[in-house]
Amino acid sequence: MSIYPPEDRIWWSKPVEKTEMLWVTIAFIWGLIMFFMMPYWHLTGNQNLSNEAYKITADSFAEKTEAFAKKYQVRVEGENDIPVVKPPAGSDIYMLGRLWDWWPILELEKGKSYRLHLSSLDYQHGFSLQPENINLQVHPGYDLVTTITPNSSGEFGVICNEFCGSGHHTMVGKIYVKDGK
Amino acid sequence: MTSPYRVCPDTGFKVDLAGEKLIKWNAVTAVVFLAIGGLLGLLVALTRWPEIHLLNADDFYMVLTAHGFVILLVWLIFFEMALLYFASSILLNVRLALPKLAWLGYWLMLVGCLITVVVVLQGNSNVMFTSYVPMMADPGFYLGIIIFAVGALCGCAVFFATLVVAKQEKTYEGSIPLVTFGAMTAAIIAVFTIASGAVILIPTLLWSLGFIAYIDPLMYKVIWWAMGHSSQQINVAAHIAVWYAIAAILFNAKPLSEKVSRFAFLMYILFLQLASAHHLLVEPALSSEWKIVNTSYLLYLAVMASMIHGLTVPGAIEAAQRKLGYTNGMFEWIRKAPWSNPVFSGMFISLVLFGVLGGITGVIMGQEQINIIVHNTLYVPGHFHGTVAAGTTLAFMAITYWLVPVLFRRELILPGWAKWQPYLFGLGVAGLSLAMMGAGTLGVSRRHWDITFADAAIKFDHPALAHLMMGINGVFGVIATIGGIMFVVVIVGSLLWGENRDEVSAAAPAPEAAPTPAPSAMSGHGSAGTMEVPGTFTFALIFLAVFVLYFFVNWKFLASTWGLS
Numbered sequence: 001m002s003i004y005p006p007e008d009r010i011w012w013s014k015p016v017e018k019t020e021m022l023w024v025t026i027a028f029i030w031g032l033i034m035f036f037m038m039p040y041w042h043l044t045g046n047q048n049l050s051n052e053a054y055k056i057t058a059d060s061f062a063e064k065t066e067a068f069a070k071k072y073q074v075r076v077e078g079e080n081d082i083p084v085v086k087p088p089a090g091s092d093i094y095m096l097g098r099l100w101d102w103w104p105i106l107e108l109e110k111g112k113s114y115r116l117h118l119s120s121l122d123y124q125h126g127f128s129l130q131p132e133n134i135n136l137q138v139h140p141g142y143d144l145v146t147t148i149t150p151n152s153s154g155e156f157g158v159i160c161n162e163f164c165g166s167g168h169h170t171m172v173g174k175i176y177v178k179d180g181k
Numbered sequence: 182m183t184s185p186y187r188v189c190p191d192t193g194f195k196v197d198l199a200g201e202k203l204i205k206w207n208a209v210t211a212v213v214f215l216a217i218g219g220l221l222g223l224l225v226a227l228t229r230w231p232e233i234h235l236l237n238a239d240d241f242y243m244v245l246t247a248h249g250f251v252i253l254l255v256w257l258i259f260f261e262m263a264l265l266y267f268a269s270s271i272l273l274n275v276r277l278a279l280p281k282l283a284w285l286g287y288w289l290m291l292v293g294c295l296i297t298v299v300v301v302l303q304g305n306s307n308v309m310f311t312s313y314v315p316m317m318a319d320p321g322f323y324l325g326i327i328i329f330a331v332g333a334l335c336g337c338a339v340f341f342a343t344l345v346v347a348k349q350e351k352t353y354e355g356s357i358p359l360v361t362f363g364a365m366t367a368a369i370i371a372v373f374t375i376a377s378g379a380v381i382l383i384p385t386l387l388w389s390l391g392f393i394a395y396i397d398p399l400m401y402k403v404i405w406w407a408m409g410h411s412s413q414q415i416n417v418a419a420h421i422a423v424w425y426a427i428a429a430i431l432f433n434a435k436p437l438s439e440k441v442s443r444f445a446f447l448m449y450i451l452f453l454q455l456a457s458a459h460h461l462l463v464e465p466a467l468s469s470e471w472k473i474v475n476t477s478y479l480l481y482l483a484v485m486a487s488m489i490h491g492l493t494v495p496g497a498i499e500a501a502q503r504k505l506g507y508t509n510g511m512f513e514w515i516r517k518a519p520w521s522n523p524v525f526s527g528m529f530i531s532l533v534l535f536g537v538l539g540g541i542t543g544v545i546m547g548q549e550q551i552n553i554i555v556h557n558t559l560y561v562p563g564h565f566h567g568t569v570a571a572g573t574t575l576a577f578m579a580i581t582y583w584l585v586p587v588l589f590r591r592e593l594i595l596p597g598w599a600k601w602q603p604y605l606f607g608l609g610v611a612g613l614s615l616a617m618m619g620a621g622t623l624g625v626s627r628r629h630w631d632i633t634f635a636d637a638a639i640k641f642d643h644p645a646l647a648h649l650m651m652g653i654n655g656v657f658g659v660i661a662t663i664g665g666i667m668f669v670v671v672i673v674g675s676l677l678w679g680e681n682r683d684e685v686s687a688a689a690p691a692p693e694a695a696p697t698p699a700p701s702a703m704s705g706h707g708s709a710g711t712m713e714v715p716g717t718f719t720f721a722l723i724f725l726a727v728f729v730l731y732f733f734v735n736w737k738f739l740a741s742t743w744g745l746s
């Protein structure tokens with residue numbers, strides 16, 4: 001009776017029934033499999049985060065992103081003239097989060113890799129690439145570097161999925177992925 | 182020293198009157214906050230139902246902040262204080278130590294949570310329950326939580342002091358009961374939780390007052406979640422103790438093995454706090470090694486513990502039922518269980534939903550790489566409504582159906598409502614939990630007012646199926662709310678107007694909700710550990726198969742997305 005003290009005062013020396021022991025063993029082994037799945041994926045899988053990040057000030061990140069956008073801008077879009085930036089494959093690309101947009105719009109090529117830098121100029125934001133459903137946390141003061149390789153083409157939304165104030169639900173960005181020639 | 186007590190005619194426990202009063206006040210306050218928090222939750226669900234979209238954006242974020250705080254901290258911790266006093270004072274037949282400190286704790290908790298709730302409802306502190314810096318709330322927001330936590334710490338101290346008094350006055354023989362051991366696990370985790378909360382919330386309060394210039398947002402999250410996630414581990418330890426208690430009360434069930442069950446609780450103390458990392462798997466500047474070790478609770482030893490409890494609680498019931506003669510086939514013991522008794526149905530639904538909806542999803546989305554396709558989507562609230570609403574809340578409802586007639590001596594009013602309530606509430610939370618997980622899998626964000634992005638400069642819309650999921654979430658939210666209201670009406674109504682059972686004639690049959698455990702039945706046989714439990718083991722294997730399958734389905738999902746390195 002679990003609401004009374006154990007009847008057997010020396011309960012710790014009672015043998016464990018074999019079905020229960022079997023279950024404990026199964027649970028332990030399943031835990032090991034789940035645990036080793038993560039390092040295994042680092043060795044063989046294609047979806048891992050890099051562990052590469054730098055401390056950075058908001059001003060400095062904004063400067064880098066503006067220089068990047070200016071250098072590779074191909075056109076502007078929308079009523080706010082948001083630059084659409086088409087960087088060369090393999091290059092460092094930047095997207096900043098702020099109240100309340102993701103800036104600039106990126107145009108990438110399918111199957112090519114890019115070093116994506118993400119940071120915030122104010123609050124925390126959630127980089128959420130849809131409909132791929134890739135989600136990264138974006139902090140002010142930290143430059144998160146992830147090498148991305150799009151394996152599908154089309155128009156992708158970047159929504160914010162970390163609550164960032166009253167305009168949170170209007171914070172949307174965009175990434176185009178074009179098929180390679 | 183003796184203090185006024187009575188002997189419970191149903192259980193034979195010596196009930197310390199000062200302790201009983203504290204149990205009652207804490208439990209009733211908890212239920213009142215459950216009612217408030219639940220209705221706030223309904224407003225959230227109705228706003229996220231695209232066709233209804235009830236509140237405006239600012240009100241929605243305010244209500245969501247209040248909903249998270251009131252349910253995740255206030256309702257649960259108040260109820261856990263009642264459980265701690267119950268598991269120490271009543272189960273050990275001892276006076277509650279330091280009742281004045283317990284009352285101080287009660288009032289601090291009440292004042293603290295009211296401060297925070299009032300500040301949130303003033304509308305300048307829409308920062309969500311997590312209040313991630315550098316988003317700033319009014320100082321009262323943090324102050325209220327700190328005062329609340331100090332109150333909860335007083336409650337933990339009273340619990341530990343009561344254990345000491347019981348030991349000194351030799352009110353029990355041998356080891357403390359398993360349920361008390363589980364409650365002690367919860368209390369130890371609570372102390373760790375409150376310490377972490379103090380470490381992060383006190384500087385944050387000073388920051389909001391202007392005394393500190395800067396708090397690193399990443400550091401804030403690491404420590405905040407040592408409070409935020411650990412506080413949910415208090416719930417896990419507490420509601421598993423409740424499962425064991427109900428199995429013992431209704432079936433005279435003994436754990437299959439004291440040793441294994443206590444070892445499993447010990448694993449919680451050692452490893453559950455590492456789960457702070459669950460919220461940090463896609464953050465910058467934390468290494469994969471750190472993430473993997475912590476998110477797995479070190480080789481999933483705490484998950485092993487939960488899987489042990491998941492086997493041993495129904496296993497104990499099966500063993501007890503088989504002893505009563507329900508031995509036909511694999512499953513007669515469960516078919517013939519008292520399904521119309523809300524104490525049992527609530528507990529068993531809690532166990533199943535916690536394991537399947539909360540447990541499996543929590544472990545899988547806590548895998549370092551899988552988290553990339555889950556983080557901050559609605560999948561996350563889908564998971565924790567499976568753990569906290571379906572698991573903990575339903576377990577606490579179930580034990581309340583026993584506490585009211587047996588300890589508080591009131592007949593339940595509306596027994597028909599009580600009978601159906603766990604099913605309705607369970608259905609509601611299971612449905613909304615699954616709908617949120619579905620929407621999250623489709624990319625819908627949590628804490629988001631408008632999934633059509635109507636006011637955004639750049640257009641985006643989710644697939645139609647995601648909108649459907651949000652509608653389904655709303656429908657089940659309404660069902661869960663009806664279930665919640667039924668619970669509150671039955672419990673509060675019974676306490677106010679239920680017949681006093683001690684005044685009812687002795688000839689009246691014991692109510693269904695308060696079956697009388699017969700202490701004589703516990704003698705004569707040894708440990709339940711010698712019994713075979715084939716039915717439970719079959720359930721466990723089915724659970725494992727679902728777990729393994731869903732685990733690899735998620736890796737398959739992940740493997741199809743963009744390359745990330």
